[in-house]
Amino acid sequence: MTLTSYVSSPANTRLPNIIRSLPILLLLGDIFGLLICLAIAQWLRLDQPLHWLNPLPYGFVCMTLAALYLADAYHPDRQIAGLRAPARIIVCNIAIAFFISALIYLSGIGKHNPISWRSVFLPSIGIFTIWAVILRVVAVKWVRSHALKSRWLILGAEDNAIKFAQKLLVLNPLGKLTVLAEENQTTIDLPKSNLSYQGNLSDLLQWSQESWSGVIVTAQINFSKSQAQQLMQMRLRGIPVYTLPDVYQTFWYKLPSLLLQDKWLAFSDGFNLMPGYFSMKLKRVVDLILILFLLVLVAPLLLLVALLIRLDSPGPVLYSQQRSGLYGKPFRVYKFRSMYQDAEKSGAQWASQRDPRITRIGYWLRLLRIDELPQIWNVLQGEMSLIGPRPERPEFDVKLKEAIPYYEVRYLVKPGITGWAQVMYPYGASIEDAYEKLSYDLYYIKNYSIWLDLAIAFKTIRVVLLGKGR
Template sequence: MNTTLAVGKKKQKLYQTDKILCILLLLGDIVGLLLSLSICLWLQSRQNLNSFDPLNYLFIFLVLAGLYLADTYHPDTQIAGLRAPSRILISSVVVGSIIASLIYFTGVWGKDMVFKRGILLSSLSIFTLWAMASRIWAVKWVRSQAQHSRWLILGADKKAILFGKTFLECSSLGQLVVLITSQQKINELAKSNRVSAGSLNDLPQWSQQAWSGVVVTSPMELSDAQTQQLMQLRLSGVSIYGIPDICETLWYKLPSFLLQDNWLAFGAGFNLASDSISQKLKRLLDIILAWSLFLFFSPLMLLVVLAIKLDSPGSVFYTQIRTGLEGKPFRVYKFRSMYQDAEKRGAQWANERDPRITTVGRWLRLTRIDELPQILNVLWGEMSLIGPRPERPEFDIKLRQEIPYYDLRYVVKPGITGWAQVMYPYGASVEDAYEKLAYDLYYIKNYSLALDLAIVFKTIRVVLLGKGR
């Protein structure tokens, strides 16, 4: 069995910084909002901020929600060419407009000190500058940390080489040191100037250096002395990983080509498939939320029906046979986003600029509104609101042959949205299916209500930013 994930005593030096950075930015935003409100309130009326006033917390919540939906807690990413500071400015304008509208329509203007003229607008303006500055600092800090990321890999079998390639693709600045035996070859990895190799027999010397973590590819091949050395590293605060565990920790996914039967048999997680209580609770939430969504989106769905009818001839709805729980087929319902008879030449994946997609259909796909009729599939028990995306049986045959552990995605009900859908673009090839499955396996292994809640918020972000296809 691969080495069990060891949570070290010290913070991991690069990839754990993503979580740490998000928390620090969130705390910094809360402090910045409180300071901005306090300063503006003092300058305007010489009064201190009332910490028991719920309107203060409503204002803070709306601002933080806007920042989250604008994806500003990942400051080094671009969305539609906009970096975090630009998205912060847009978020502040939108949130400011929403707050102004709420104040106007509820008639609370002037009834509370916080809502007096100039306080909220001034506070939001000061905080916007604060948030922009914090993101600029965060980007510089992340890049400086990435330059010092060094990972030690013990062994160079096929899976280690695949992991190394994935690491180099996902990390632009991280360094790998691979310790091998004299019989092993590392030619594929040695082509990169970010990879160096050494002898596994020199592990005591290498262990004296600073490492972000150690990855053990084949624990059974280590001698007792080398195992003792790893134990000392772990006790000193360096985390020790097996290959699947490090992928799970760094990238929140489980690439199927790096998995092994013994890891799946003995590893933790994958409880949703066997836990009847979790299944029943998930089903109960599906029913309650599906009915709520159906009632809430009914007016929008009526408008969509009218838009599809006016845009192109054909049926409003489109149905397909998809693979469900335990591989059983079922019929899924969607709003039609392609021209009539779009698949007269047979089943095929949709491309980014597929000519078969209608004008209205392109907007439906970008906002994922075309998926709304699947609420009926949820109510009928064929799907869940959250789970792996159901695939077509025609594609399943090919993917099952090419992707190891592909059928694991069907040990749970498919979903309208899911971890793969919010973490990776719409799949249109076997390579995309590999990546989507990696995220699906992570979800199945680590299922929790907290993870479902995270997927809900990320789905809202995808819809608002138009990142679907």
């Protein structure tokens, strides 16, 4: 069972918002813990209080927090390279201790500021490690205790509803789901003991009197006036009522297109990234400022990569490919060549994780996403943005438009070098994977904000540094 599963099935009406804020709460706990541990270590070593106006402690705090973020320590449920959060915290803090100790030694700053003595800093990291591990263990146990009380009322028993309910129970086997079918639906055989069929909507009055974590309306149901009043009363009692797309959007940060309908899209909020909106104009200004800074920063790397590609295999350094841009308009995207020359002489193919067409240097370029850097030019040209849905090849677009509902919505905004789908979904090369990625792209387009772009930027840095490029 994962902590993410608890997010998906909260124990009471307040729990979803609390769990969504869990990374922030853990971050605040780490900041408090680091400062207190530094104060304790200085008092034990120097018998004097910490000087709170001294900038050095805050520098140590920022470096440690950055390391914990890269180790994904703010999602205690995740396992990376076989390591759970406590183990990742221990490894991370050992690494940061060595790094900052070396920095103190090489800079000589310890001669002028006692707080930077290794005899102060290292004990504080040791104490903080215990604090951080305990904090995550307590958080997981707290969420698990609430998950035991999770109870959802599901209205409607269509295939999508049952698939969703079964998926929810796989993620959180502790939860209890009660299904009320529509009047014209027959009795359904549900195999799981904690997923029970309890009649149809005519029984809603009886079930509406109970306490629920939430109510999920899974289809376009024609509620009677009395049923609508019962749902309204549940809302007024503090029980949230969701449509199926709302559940995915609220708890899984995606919008599966098979669940969407024109009416839902027309009346739901969001979609503030459309052409002509102020947010799109501001996004373009930010793109230009950041891309010029990035170009100066990575210029030496671009030259080094070009040399390595030349030495590794015959062929050009850059590779251009036609992609679909804003409104589906084709443009040429530029990348560092990561495949052998004439790799697609037999036609366009989706790349796989261990694609034999990829060169030795190309493997590392893709892993670290360095092959995408020449798209800086596409951003300068206004054909792309730094952040947005990844542009697809026109050859694949034809198939995907036919197979996936609302696929073309992703081209209402400029494509990006990185995006929400790239940092949230693992490597994929099929129509099914394209469908999953589209669900994240739709979430991004509907819920765009500068804060979401900032989150994608930080997640991209972690993906690159941890070698999870695709």
